[in-house]
Amino acid sequence: NTLICHIDKFFPPVLNVTWLCNGEPVTEGVAESLFLPRTDYSFHKFHYLTFVPSAEDFYDCKVEHWGLDQPLLKHWEAQEPIQMPETRETVLCALGLVLGLVGIIVGTILIIKSLRSGRDPRAQGPL
Template identity: 80%
Template sequence: MFQTGTVILRALSLAFLLSLQGAGAIEVDHVISFAMFAQTNAPTGEFMYEFDEDEMFYVDRDKKETIWQLSEFGRGLSFDSQGGLTNIAIAKSNLDIMTENSNHTQAASEPPEVTVFPKKPVELGQPNTLICHVDRFFPPVLNVTWLRNGQPVTEGVSESVFLPRTDYNFHKFHYLTFVPSDEDVYDCKVEHWGLQEPSLNHWEAQEPVQVTEATETVVCALGLVVGLVGIITGTVLITRALRSSRDPRAQGPL
């Protein structure tokens, strides 16, 4: 069942993203787009909207409600979650029909590219957020675990929904709120069918380089020396030029 699901999902993603790609040939100021998919593995379906590639909202299938990612988007807009749920149900029905008529060939899995970085410049002892960006993968089936000093972390974690890419793959963000310390190290552990083994992506706070008072003094002294050498060199060149202009032997015949 899973193999067929991945085949149909690839086709649905292709149809949607090709429509976006065609629209991209026209230069516009802003773009609203939506993504929807259905598959046999969890998550079995998703419906979401984007504005200029920023997630606006998604329909939570379990809670049966619209979840706005930014309050600014939800102030002047509304979306009935039932509309998204209906679209997912239709896609699931189409998936079942296409499954019965497919050759059960498994779609190729694309392994993810993972990057871990802090949301803000790191200051030890100051609250921050670690971001694990999982990019360019297919199908949208993923398991991500945060580790602190090798131990799983479950508090302060959140994630985005699966976000579509114009190359027919997906990307996703996972977040961890934390307080940076020089004693803690973090890993974003990613499991995906395109990987032979889980991917561990390491991050730890780097000690800021301390500039000593002696170093500052040396740098200032060097700057002063370079400035003086420049002044002396300029003065010598100007003096020579003036002397040459006054020397009759330096002038050519009339």
């Protein structure tokens, strides 16, 4: 898993970015991009943290720059996934099953009728 800290629209291209895990600096698994220029002459940059998620851990991306009055902290912590009701999927699956069964039944009936009439359904006369 990788957290991405995207710092955008800053000038001059000088930054101090620190990853924190539970408030403590992290140095392992850290990577960063070069300063990337923008058309408005400002810059943006990416910082990455590769980590193994844990329910107890929380992470922060701390950004320090001359243009900020105080360091900027962006927070991330693990969250329990929200269970969404599967009603729509169940209804669509049931509807597909019913349509498939109806198609099989109708097809079987048509084939049986065709065979009983003694005609080859593939052989057609002039239109």
